[in-house]
Amino acid sequence: MTSINQLFNREQSSALEASGSQPIVLMGRIRLARNLNGFFFPGWSDRNQRERVFNQCKQAIENVPQISPSVNFDIEALDEMERMLLVEKHLISKELSEGQPGSGVVIHESQQTSIMINEEDHLRIQVMSPGLAFDELWQSANTLDDELEKRLDYAYHEKFGYITACPTNLGTAMRASAMLHLPALVVNKEMEKVVRAVNQLGIVSRGLFGESSDPLGSIFQISNQQTLGETEDVIIQRLHHVLETIIEQEQYARIRLFEQDRAKVMDRISRAFGVLKFSKLLSSSEAMNLLSLLRLASDVNVLPVTVREIVDSLFIQIQPAHLQFSNKRVLDTEARDELRALRVKEVLKDIPEPDEISLDFEGSFNKKVDNFDRSR
Amino acid sequence: MTSINQLFNREQSSALEASGSQPIVLMGRIRLARNLNGFFFPGWSDRNQRERVFNQCKQAIENVPQISPSVNFDIEALDEMERMLLVEKHLISKELSEGQPGSGVVIHESQQTSIMINEEDHLRIQVMSPGLAFDELWQSANTLDDELEKRLDYAYHEKFGYITACPTNLGTAMRASAMLHLPALVVNKEMEKVVRAVNQLGIVSRGLFGESSDPLGSIFQISNQQTLGETEDVIIQRLHHVLETIIEQEQYARIRLFEQDRAKVMDRISRAFGVLKFSKLLSSSEAMNLLSLLRLASDVNVLPVTVREIVDSLFIQIQPAHLQFSNKRVLDTEARDELRALRVKEVLKDIPEPDEISLDFEGSFNKKVDNFDRSR
Numbered sequence: 001m002t003s004i005n006q007l008f009n010r011e012q013s014s015a016l017e018a019s020g021s022q023p024i025v026l027m028g029r030i031r032l033a034r035n036l037n038g039f040f041f042p043g044w045s046d047r048n049q050r051e052r053v054f055n056q057c058k059q060a061i062e063n064v065p066q067i068s069p070s071v072n073f074d075i076e077a078l079d080e081m082e083r084m085l086l087v088e089k090h091l092i093s094k095e096l097s098e099g100q101p102g103s104g105v106v107i108h109e110s111q112q113t114s115i116m117i118n119e120e121d122h123l124r125i126q127v128m129s130p131g132l133a134f135d136e137l138w139q140s141a142n143t144l145d146d147e148l149e150k151r152l153d154y155a156y157h158e159k160f161g162y163i164t165a166c167p168t169n170l171g172t173a174m175r176a177s178a179m180l181h182l183p184a185l186v187v188n189k190e191m192e193k194v195v196r197a198v199n200q201l202g203i204v205s206r207g208l209f210g211e212s213s214d215p216l217g218s219i220f221q222i223s224n225q226q227t228l229g230e231t232e233d234v235i236i237q238r239l240h241h242v243l244e245t246i247i248e249q250e251q252y253a254r255i256r257l258f259e260q261d262r263a264k265v266m267d268r269i270s271r272a273f274g275v276l277k278f279s280k281l282l283s284s285s286e287a288m289n290l291l292s293l294l295r296l297a298s299d300v301n302v303l304p305v306t307v308r309e310i311v312d313s314l315f316i317q318i319q320p321a322h323l324q325f326s327n328k329r330v331l332d333t334e335a336r337d338e339l340r341a342l343r344v345k346e347v348l349k350d351i352p353e354p355d356e357i358s359l360d361f362e363g364s365f366n367k368k369v370d371n372f373d374r375s376r
Numbered sequence: 377m378t379s380i381n382q383l384f385n386r387e388q389s390s391a392l393e394a395s396g397s398q399p400i401v402l403m404g405r406i407r408l409a410r411n412l413n414g415f416f417f418p419g420w421s422d423r424n425q426r427e428r429v430f431n432q433c434k435q436a437i438e439n440v441p442q443i444s445p446s447v448n449f450d451i452e453a454l455d456e457m458e459r460m461l462l463v464e465k466h467l468i469s470k471e472l473s474e475g476q477p478g479s480g481v482v483i484h485e486s487q488q489t490s491i492m493i494n495e496e497d498h499l500r501i502q503v504m505s506p507g508l509a510f511d512e513l514w515q516s517a518n519t520l521d522d523e524l525e526k527r528l529d530y531a532y533h534e535k536f537g538y539i540t541a542c543p544t545n546l547g548t549a550m551r552a553s554a555m556l557h558l559p560a561l562v563v564n565k566e567m568e569k570v571v572r573a574v575n576q577l578g579i580v581s582r583g584l585f586g587e588s589s590d591p592l593g594s595i596f597q598i599s600n601q602q603t604l605g606e607t608e609d610v611i612i613q614r615l616h617h618v619l620e621t622i623i624e625q626e627q628y629a630r631i632r633l634f635e636q637d638r639a640k641v642m643d644r645i646s647r648a649f650g651v652l653k654f655s656k657l658l659s660s661s662e663a664m665n666l667l668s669l670l671r672l673a674s675d676v677n678v679l680p681v682t683v684r685e686i687v688d689s690l691f692i693q694i695q696p697a698h699l700q701f702s703n704k705r706v707l708d709t710e711a712r713d714e715l716r717a718l719r720v721k722e723v724l725k726d727i728p729e730p731d732e733i734s735l736d737f738e739g740s741f742n743k744k745v746d747n748f749d750r751s752r
Binding site for chain 1: 639640642643646647649650651653654655656657710714717729730
């Protein structure tokens with residue numbers, strides 16, 4: 001079995017850290033839930049039955065060309081830090097990381113596709129990529145699903161569609177989501193209004209690390225709530241439309257922010273830069289919130305455009321398990337905070353300080369809409 | 377009459393900004409209150425009577441060699457900014473700056489001696505100098521007082537000593553004080569205990585700008601409360617002894633702070649440095665509190681020793697009237713905050729970043745006690 005080390009020591013980076021980063025948009029993701037006939041859902045199974053499902057699924061997956069080359073992990077074979085590493089890379093869920101026997105994951109070497117086995121459902125197929133390339137993501141997920149369906153006996157009901165452990169996933173059992181960076185809506189305190197509005201369209205918003213997590217770094221995961229009674233295309237189109245609107249709202253919020261409070265926002269950005277360069281102890285939540293301001297600065301040309309990719313990579317690299325993995329040992333909180341501060345300082349050392357001479361909204365606005373349209 | 381411009385555009389700096397700065401100690405000051413026979417106290421006088429006192433005192437002062445060369449100002453001839461400038465330099469009190477007709481000040485060109493006329497008392501003789509040179513300060517104040525006594529008819533009572541407008545000043549009518557920088561006692565939350573203890577010895581503690589002001593920048597003015605029933609020597613000796621104890625307490629607090637929380641305090645110092653270098657808007661209170669950390673860093677060798685003098689000068693130069701005076705116009709709060717950030721950034725630009733390699737308490741501790749002893 002390939003080890004975590006082999007997977008992550010390759011030069012390949014995950015969707016969140018990949019190049020091709022855009023203003024406002026971090027990444028898109030599509031996730032399908034599937035279950036097999038003849039077995040209880042994982043939560044109702046015993047170890048023995050879960051192991052049978054695990055082996056059957058693993059074998060089927062290994063024969064699908066679209067997920068090759070891949071590595072697979074039995075969750076029990078991973079230590080706490082390795083599991084958290086996969087969570088931080090969004091390759092497995094927190095739920096899977098809790099380590100129920102007979103569960104695991106198969107990960108494509110690109111780190112953009114992963115299939116969890118015996119999480120809440122027997123299979124959770126997940127594809128992600130930078131930007132909002134939902135057409136391509138859907139195509140990938142759908143192909144993978146078709147190939148697996150040839151090899152596995154899916155539980156499917158004429159009326160209810162794909163059968164899932166939780167009834168809220170019935171039907172398409174598809175969750176499409178985007179990770180958006182919305183600092184101006186947060187600073188202007190407009191995010192609550194936006195969330196209320198999209199909820200009425202069956203769209204929900206969460207933090208970077210799922211259901212109940214805070215919007216650290218002003219990053220929001222926005223996804224469809226509804227899965228039943230509509231085709232995947234319709235669901236994706238509606239989500240896409242809502243995302244388009246939120247992105248526009250963020251763009252207008254940025255223009256307002258820099259028009260009305262330019263001195264204050266420049267001060268915040270520049271201080272964030274100073275604290276990131278000079279702190280000796282840095283918690284992950286503070287780091288994310290400060291890095292968020294540098295990403296904003298990069299989007300509006302107050303910092304070089306390359307800073308955006310650096311920030312996106314740091315968002316992941318400064319997480320606790322990533323720090324410990326790269327340092328090859330378990331670290332307590334203070335040691336992590338110290339190492340985090342050192343890493344951030346090192347990465348930022350050659351970046352010129354924030355400067356508003358070339359403040360540029362039109363450019364970033366147009367570029368954004370272009371990219372967005374192209375991805376449809 | 378010499379203008380404010382002429383006085384302050386000379387290279388001469390005030391006691392607070394002067395060279396010879398020491399760890400913990402900013403400056404010492406002695407102030408004598410005197411009144412003339414045959415006139416009401418200023419608060420009970422009319423304009424006409426105050427003007428007679430003003431002219432009589434001014435003439436007497438001009439003939440005293442110890443305060444020559446000097447400049448004198450009628451308070452009504454100064455605008456708001458000029459008055460505040462004198463307050464920020466500790467050359468006049470806030471009370472005098474309020475501009476009662478017929479009051480003013482004579483300032484020695486060294487800016488270390490000033491005599492206020494018609495503040496609360498007819499005369500307030502004040503001498504200050506860097507460090508804790510109370511013997512020299514007392515000698516200066518006493519000589520000046522003797523010379524004035526030859527030329528003016530002081531109100532003096534066999535039993536009550538010098539008569540003063542406020543009975544709490546009766547007797548010697550002398551207030552000796554020191555400005556101490558006590559950041560470790562503040563961070564360790566021990567300052568309240570220290571204040572309570574010294575209060576029992578008739579010693580009081582105030583902030584940098586008098587009676588009710590907050591201890592901005594962890595700077596405290598510590599002075600004798602009692603003026604009656606003891607000689608000046610006894611009062612000064614007791615104060616000196618208390619200051620010695622407080623300085624020792626601060627030194628031990630620093631050792632404890634760096635021993636027990638080194639990572640945290642280094643983080644605070646380094647962040648302060650980062651924010652001071654990168655902020656675009658800086659209020660005077662935030663600036664003072666951050667600069668206070670750099671002064672501490674300089675004392676313990678985490679920053680070059682030259683930083684202490686730079687900080688002491690900035691403590692005064694970043695005050696609102698100083699900023700406006702140097703910029704030659706009145707500025708609103710945001711414009712001041714912007715200019716303050718620019719000034720601080722400029723002054724700090726060549727200072728190397730805080731580094732704990734050479735952390736040195738013994739040195740600063742011994743050096744301190746030496747200086748202290750020498751000044752007695």
